[in-house]
Amino acid sequence: MDKNGDNCTNINNLKLDKTQRVLLLEPSVRIINEFKNHPIIHNLVDWEMLNKILKENNIKLIDFVGKGHRGVVFKGLMDDKLVAVKVPRVGAKNTIHHEGSILKEINKFGVAPIVYNFSEDFLIMEFAEGITLKEYMNHNDIDKKELLWIIEETLRQCLRLDLHKIDHTEIQGGKHIIINKNIKKIYIIDFDKAKKRRAHNFTSAMALFFGKCYIANRVKNILNISEDEESHIMELVKLYKKIVLK
DSSP states (O other): OOTOOOOOOOOGGGGHHHHHHHHHOHHHHHHHHHHHTTTTTTTSHHHHHHHHHHHHEEEEEEEEEEEEESSEEEEETTTTEEEEEEEEEETTTOOOOHHHHHHHHHGTTTOOOEEEEOOOSSEEEEOOSSEEEHTTTTTTTOOOHHHHHHHOOOOOOOHHHTTTTTSSOOOOOOOEEEEEETEEEEEOOTTTTTTTTTOOOOOOOOHHSSSSSHHHHHHHHHHOOOHHHHHHHHHHHHHHHHTOOO
């Protein structure tokens, strides 16, 4: 019974072994306790703050997704929606609010996962289900029409970013482009280093698909792009730089 005369039970007062105590905890709390001993992220997250964020936003933690130089991302369930929960990495520069603000702006023209809530301490957004472009290009059975759709949609989103003067800064490499074939959707993710300035997303994407890197070589091979066609594509990029990025 508590000080107000109400019956209550604190698991710390129960005579239970370690396993029984863990099972009585909320699912998210149990997972957090497991991650506190994770070999990669155990000391990269403010676990008390994360637990508070999950409770305040009614999110059930599901899994650890990944870490970057500035943030750590988890997968969760909020109101029957899969969400990504990004929190600042302990000891790193905090760019969470900056990224949330950028996402809120670019969501208006159909780019990036939908942002649901954010502050200086967290970013809750649509979970971008799928595989990275880099992973996709390692497949041996890539369909030409599907590849053309991926290129077209990625370039379309990059062009929108350019026209709104938001530079992702990390388009090249392919790991920030997520492909979901089930719902036929392309996500551009990780805008923590994005800048509001004259943008180069479109030209970076063109170099990614038709330049000299591994992904470009795979694209040109699958689509049977000749040297003359490649030359015409690069001329288009030069024209874009001259007219649009002047």
